[in-house]
Amino acid sequence: MPFTNIETPSTLSTIGIFSPVNSKENFFNHLALPLVVRPASFDTRSIDVTPSLFVNEEVRDQIVNTINDYAKQQLEALIKQDALVIKTATDNIIKEHAEDIQADKSYDNYWKGKALGTRIDIDNAALTNKEDQFQIEAPVEFHYKSKEYNKRWDDDEPLEEEFNTDTVILTYNDQSKSWLISEINSNGEDEMKGNNVIKSKF
Structure with missing residues (x-):
């Protein structure tokens, strides 16, 4: 109930x-x-x-799927040099990626790689309502094997494995009944301190 x-x-x-x-x-x-x-x-x-937050399985799956899809889409956007690949974030996030991609193009940079998975610390997630907007804030670890290259050099260095821990904020869209990533802040260290961490492998 x-x-x-x-x-x-x-x-x-x-x-x-x-x-x-x-x-x-x-x-x-x-x-x-x-x-x-x-x-x-x-x-x-x-x-x-x-x-x-994650007692309701449907809501839990929405949040996890949104974060996982974003992890794949943001790297795909860098590889394809097209920010519109991202469907799981708000306009401000897409704009930031578009600016990064434009900078890559201007310097002849390009990306290769693959998203490998995520970890989401649900014990340290929080739901807030401010100014009639519901938001979820959660520590998330993004796991990638990727590398940025430059067309001007014959660079055959292998892909590099990375684990990036960020605080991810998702905002609820009442019209579409869905969550969108609206802000990402780098933590710079492993924040997976909860007893319940959802781990996904791609």
């Missing part, structure tokens, strides 16, 4: 978060997760939501 084990502080009643016609309720019904909802601050427009 939706809304199982929910704390409903009085400060939330004034914003109608549990109203039958409110889009937030539709969202939580879709997740069907046990939630604890707490005010993030005195400004009730920003609500911190701390759920068991």
Whole structure:
């Protein structure tokens, strides 16, 4: 059942978060997760939501598939030099990749390689609602075997294996009922510290 084990502080009643016609309720019904909802601050427009994010198998699969598809698409975009290959990210992310690809073209750089997998630390994932936008933030390790080359040199160096750990933020699109990657911040170190880590191999 939706809304199982929910704390409903009085400060939330004034914003109608549990109203039958409110889009937030539709969202939580879709997740069907046990939630604890707490005010993030005195400004009730920003609500911190701390759920068991991956209890719902459908939602878990959506998040994992989105991250995995992005891992493949972003490298494919570099190889094909076409940012529009990326279908799992917001416009700002696609624009950043397009700028990187344009820079590669101007310097005669190109990429080879393959995405090998991901690890997602679900114990340290968090769901928040700010300004009526739901976001999931999770530590993710991207595993690649790839290398950037330059057309001006006869470079036959082998591909290099890399493990990049980033904080990935996904934003929920209410119209398409899907999650899109909206921000990626490099951690620079292994952040897989939770007891439950979802590992995918491609």
